[in-house]
Amino acid sequence: MNSQTTKVLSLLVGAILIATLPFWAGDQYQLHLAALIAVYWILIAGLNLVVGFTGQLSIGHVGLLSIGSYTFAILAGKMGVDPTLSVFVSGLLGGLCGLALGLPSLRLPGFYFAMATMAFSMIVNEIVLAQVDLTGGGIGLPGPMFPKPFDSPIGFYYLVTAIALFVTWLTWNIARRMWGRAFISIRDNPVAAQAVGVPVFKAKLLAFVFSGITAGVSGAVFASLQSYITPDTFVFELSMFFFVCIIIGGRGSIIGPFLGTVVLTALPELVSPLAKLGNFFYGLLLLVVVLVVPEGIGRMFEIISERLRPRIVHREPITPDLNRLAKALKGHE
Amino acid sequence: MLTVIVTGLAIGMLYASIALVYNVMFSTSKVLSVTTGHLSMVGGVFGAYIISVLQMHWLWGLLGAVLAGATFGWLTDVLAIRRVLARSDEHLWLLSTLALATMVQQGVGLWWGTEPKPFPRLITQEFGAGLMDQKFWLPIGMAIVMTIGLEFFYRKTMYGKVFIAMSEDAFAARARGVSTDKIRLLSYVLSGALGGLAGFAAGQLTFAFFALGHTLTLLGFIALAVGGLGSNIGALIGGAALGLLNSFASYYFGGEYQQTIAVGLLMVVLLIKPEGLLGAKNVRPV
8 A cells, every 4th residue: 555545545534534523423512622623723724824834933813813703793793794794704804904913013033023913912802802882891792603504513513614624725725836835935944035036025924814814714603603702712822722733733734733733622621630731731732842843743753653664775885896997097007 | 190100110110120031031042031021920929929828027028039030040941941042943942931931820820829819018008108109119129220230240240241241142152161051041040030029029019910921021022122122221211111101091091902002112113213222233133
């Protein structure tokens, strides 16, 4: 069995597992958890392009998630706009806010950029708390349900999974073509990238606005999934969680952060002592990964598999033809 | 009006102290640590714990806060900085210090509780003292003492000069026989002690609250960026400007938009004078 068939086979198994999950999931709560993973993945898939591929350490995406959520809750809940349309508006607004945040902050180097995005998430929370008439302040807003086929937990699960798959397909397309190469070159060496003609700022902005759109869409379905949102939902630690998922999964890959999201969302729910530690556990995990395998867990698997099944290196020893050499040397004289 | 100015100066001086702590760490390692604000948080919480819970004299509380901060500073270097600097990837220290900051914040939250708890009075004083209240003058005095002390340390002592040498050129300092690893560790312990001290002095203003860290990290960084990276006087000016701006803004527009205004100040300074008010031109980070 070569690696191509393995890949196709594992993809097929994964697709079947995802499609049939409502039928073998034990209870409603596990289905809710699966939907939550899909919702988080919508955001993380976009953020992965910024953090994992372009190397811009944004720790403020919870602000964009919050904007998407409140847009959806206000439009679909308070004003009675069609929920499907509201999702699009949430994504659009998320993209616009990503543009507004990215235009000044993407020019800043590492730590400055991280601080600017962190400040952005704090500002969003502050404005949400202050604008009581619009957002309900500290009391919060109910997140409306989707219309008919998607109003049950199973229907909702299929809806978010479809969106998540679509977003994954988009990011996969971006990541393996021209723009993806440009992103990776910016992450690894911005000066060299500029020297070979990559529009550095434009590429960064593109990745960031795309992640803003996915964050907005993710926020909209997040509001519907949680059914009630308050400013306390969008704490800074949630941003940290998104970030940890990507770093643990490994930079520059799509499947790695996806596994990171699944494991990190499910683990604290299934192993109850971890839930009590919560963010302490995420911090510890991040520290261990950064110190031990900075390339992410995905790289660790590669190393282990190489140990188990070493690549066969063909050795072609060169035996010198001494007679010919001697003849050639003699001929010269 | 005078109240607004004094309140603003007091909170601004706390930001200035944190900016000073950033400077101490940055001078030897060129790292801006996310744990900086958490150092002060730890100082405040430990001070409150020793005085209120253990019922000991406030001098012991001061000692405990400084020791807790210094230990945390030492841990920062050992866990989050040492191995990462050896790898020479500039993004990694941001991740490792962020991870450590989160762990300490959650650890303190689990142990101390998630509610802000009042910080005890250090000097017996009436609560109606108004402008002369110790909660305003302690952080202001502490920041000024810290600045003078640091300037003295940098100019008059051997270790201070070694710090400056390392901030100018770490490789050259190493070539001249300076044990750069030891000096960096020393600077982290020193910055931890200073951070603990600042958190202790401003405890009555901020309360002993586990979630202060990230806010202080951000606002201290803004004070630093406004004043100029690497300059101690600049840190004082930046902190004062930020604190005054915040208190005047909440006086005129209400207190809801404090962070927004602080970040607005940062953006304006970065646009007009990217190296900060007193920052050196050649270390232009933007």
